[in-house]
Amino acid sequence: MKTDRQMKELWFKxxxxxxxxxxxxxxxxxxxxxxxxxxxxxxxxxxxxxxxEKHPAGNKIFDVQRCIRTSDIDEVGDDSHLTFFxxxxxxxxxxxxxxxxxxxxYEFLTNKEYLGxxxxxxxxxxxxxxxxxxxDDETAKAWIDCGVKKExxxxxxxxxxxxxxxxxxxxxxxxxxxxxxxxxxxENCSPACNCGKxxxxxxxxxxxxxxxxxxEKAQKLARPNIDTGxxxxxxxxxxxxxxxxxxxxxxxxxxxxxxSKANVKYLEDEKSKRAYRIITDHLRSSAFILGDYRGVxxxxxxxxxILRRFIRRSVNxxxxxxxxxxxxxxxxxxxxxxxxxxxxxxxxxxxxxxxELKIEVEKFSKALEEGHKEFDKVIAGIEKHxxxxxxxxxxxxxxxxxxxxxxxxxxxxxxxxxxxxxxSERGYAVDEEGFKKAFEExxxxxxxxxxxVFKGGLADNSYESAKLHxxxxxxxxxxxxxxxxxxxxxxxxxxxxRLRIDFNLDHKMTPEExxxxxxxxxxxxxxxxxxxxxxxxxxxxxxSGAVGVFESRYGQVVKVYSIGDVSKExxxxxxxxxxxxxxxxxxxxxxxxxxxxxxxxAVLD
Numbered sequence: 277m278k279t280d281r282q283m284k285e286l287w288f289k290x291x292x293x294x295x296x297x298x299x300x301x302x303x304x305x306x307x308x309x310x311x312x313x314x315x316x317x318x319x320x321x322x323x324x325x326x327x328x329e330k331h332p333a334g335n336k337i338f339d340v341q342r343c344i345r346t347s348d349i350d351e352v353g354d355d356s357h358l359t360f361f362x363x364x365x366x367x368x369x370x371x372x373x374x375x376x377x378x379x380x381x382y383e384f385l386t387n388k389e390y391l392g393x394x395x396x397x398x399x400x401x402x403x404x405x406x407x408x409x410x411x412d413d414e415t416a417k418a419w420i421d422c423g424v425k426k427e428x429x430x431x432x433x434x435x436x437x438x439x440x441x442x443x444x445x446x447x448x449x450x451x452x453x454x455x456x457x458x459x460x461x462x463e464n465c466s467p468a469c470n471c472g473k474x475x476x477x478x479x480x481x482x483x484x485x486x487x488x489x490x491x492e493k494a495q496k497l498a499r500p501n502i503d504t505g506x507x508x509x510x511x512x513x514x515x516x517x518x519x520x521x522x523x524x525x526x527x528x529x530x531x532x533x534x535x536s537k538a539n540v541k542y543l544e545d546e547k548s549k550r551a552y553r554i555i556t557d558h559l560r561s562s563a564f565i566l567g568d569y570r571g572v573x574x575x576x577x578x579x580x581x582i583l584r585r586f587i588r589r590s591v592n593x594x595x596x597x598x599x600x601x602x603x604x605x606x607x608x609x610x611x612x613x614x615x616x617x618x619x620x621x622x623x624x625x626x627x628x629x630x631x632e633l634k635i636e637v638e639k640f641s642k643a644l645e646e647g648h649k650e651f652d653k654v655i656a657g658i659e660k661h662x663x664x665x666x667x668x669x670x671x672x673x674x675x676x677x678x679x680x681x682x683x684x685x686x687x688x689x690x691x692x693x694x695x696x697x698x699x700s701e702r703g704y705a706v707d708e709e710g711f712k713k714a715f716e717e718x719x720x721x722x723x724x725x726x727x728x729v730f731k732g733g734l735a736d737n738s739y740e741s742a743k744l745h746x747x748x749x750x751x752x753x754x755x756x757x758x759x760x761x762x763x764x765x766x767x768x769x770x771x772x773x774r775l776r777i778d779f780n781l782d783h784k785m786t787p788e789e790x791x792x793x794x795x796x797x798x799x800x801x802x803x804x805x806x807x808x809x810x811x812x813x814x815x816x817x818x819x820s821g822a823v824g825v826f827e828s829r830y831g832q833v834v835k836v837y838s839i840g841d842v843s844k845e846x847x848x849x850x851x852x853x854x855x856x857x858x859x860x861x862x863x864x865x866x867x868x869x870x871x872x873x874x875x876x877x878a879v880l881d
Contacts, residue, residue, distance in 0.1 A: 318365030403448030539598025678710015
């Protein structure tokens with residue numbers, strides 16, 4: 277029986293022994309991808325390095341990355357779906373030794389010192405080739421040379437990785453599967469089937485091509501990479517032959533704890549089992565979002581909206597099984613105890629997680645009371661309309677509009693299922709399609725907000741963006757001098773035209789404070805201070821006084837950018853060479869970003 281912890285330790289041991297350097301998990305809030313609200317894969321934090329920037333840890337690295345995906349949130353509660361998961365990954369940056377990676381994959385999977393999967397139960401898929409790129413015979417041969425049976429190597433057209441739209445870096449991939457031993461569903465049975473005979477474990481992506489225009493033939497990439505990913509929870513499930521991801525590790529401990537306190541038992545019926553699992557999954561996701569060093573709190577848009585939804589769904593499910601929400605804090609302790617070894621910010625923010633969770637639970641409880649009152653108003657309004665229409669010989673159906681349902685859901689946190697239940701008791705139906713439409717429109721607004729956040733990401737690598745990046749360091753240095761070292765950067769968005777930077781502050785800056793900050797930055801610019809980059813260990817960087825706002829993403833070797841005695845920060849770059857290149861900074865706006873977080877927008881003249 278493999279545990280999550282054992283799987284991680286095996287992963288760390290294996291790749292360390294094979295010359296790879298371990299890097300720490302990045303934030304769960306993406307820095308370099310404006311298309312998603314959360315880090316959804318191990319490669320997201322590494323995009324700058326996959327595109328050519330030098331990684332401080334070298335060109336052979338590995339990690340365990342915290343991830344959140346919400347696309348299947350409505351499926352959470354079944355045997356396999358989760359919103360939070362951990363992804364084991366390793367990378368070759370700037371090279372693509374496919375045969376070497378296949379050998380490593382084979383050894384980790386089959387060696388008894390590691391996963392010990394019998395070779396006759398191992399099946400793999402490789403790219404079958406098409407008009408874009410040729411068949412990947414090299415990878416197929418490497419698997420067969422390792423010992424995989426020829427009949428267990430499947431050529432599939434789907435084994436191709438590309439960015440959205442099919443333009444940019446791309447390449448074949450090779451997926452690894454465990455043969456469960458079930459009979460073949462047909463003569464053509466393969467890992468492409470959904471019959472359950474083959475269960476995926478791992479995926480190696482060979483980014484060796486690029487496509488300039490959609491539909492064109494792929495060209496060799498000048499700087500190729502290899503990116504691999506193994507979902508931790510799913511791998512443990514497969515290797516243990518378990519029925520559900522909730523039957524193993526920390527998830528099972530949370531389930532057992534809830535079962536010891538709830539009025540309705542875990543396996544009493546399907547509805548109860550689903551409620552237990554939603555609470556378990558959603559509180560884990562909430563803990564990681566609240567505990568992340570980038571700091572997100574519940575709100576009505578973006579990441580904060582998803583966080584609020586996680587917490588409120590947990591509360592609703594807890595009510596359904598008679599589980600007192602006062603025990604949520606105990607679940608947080610179980611989760612932090614489990615994950616603190618790998619995620620130090622989770623450990624540091626244990627109390628903050630509990631406090632923010634309690635605030636949101638209390639808000640939701642009050643919102644539910646208000647929601648009940650608002651629901652009564654909706655019904656009263658329809659009844660009034662019915663009475664008025666009856667005088668004119670018209671008939672108004674007993675249907676609550678989708679717009680009204682969504683307002684109850686969005687404004688008062690009133691679960692749609694609860695609206696349906698109360699409506700049914702009153703002899704009313706609800707417009708489900710209208711609700712879905714309103715909900716989808718709100719999701720689109722959240723996605724737009726996410727694109728606007730683009731935390732920490734530079735729009736490009738132009739020198740104009742680099743100068744503005746340097747300006748953010750000067751701004752943060754000025755803010756810390758004015759308000760104290762507790763002021764930290766919470767995110768930035770930089771284009772060649774302007775910068776936007778978020779930071780924690782408990783008040784709106786006065787015009788005088790803004791003028792003081794602006795003068796601090798421009799004084800540093802006028803001094804013509806060289807911007808110096810040094811590589812050093814993380815401990816050396818901390819000892820030198822460098823500010824490590826986002827240090828978790830860098831690993832044990834970091835880049836430290838110094839601007840005289842004005843600023844010293846751990847950062848990935850790029851930057852200006854000298855402050856005089858910035859000419860002059862003008863702060864054009866200071867505003868609220870979220871609770872306790874302010875935002876400055878500035879330009880360089």
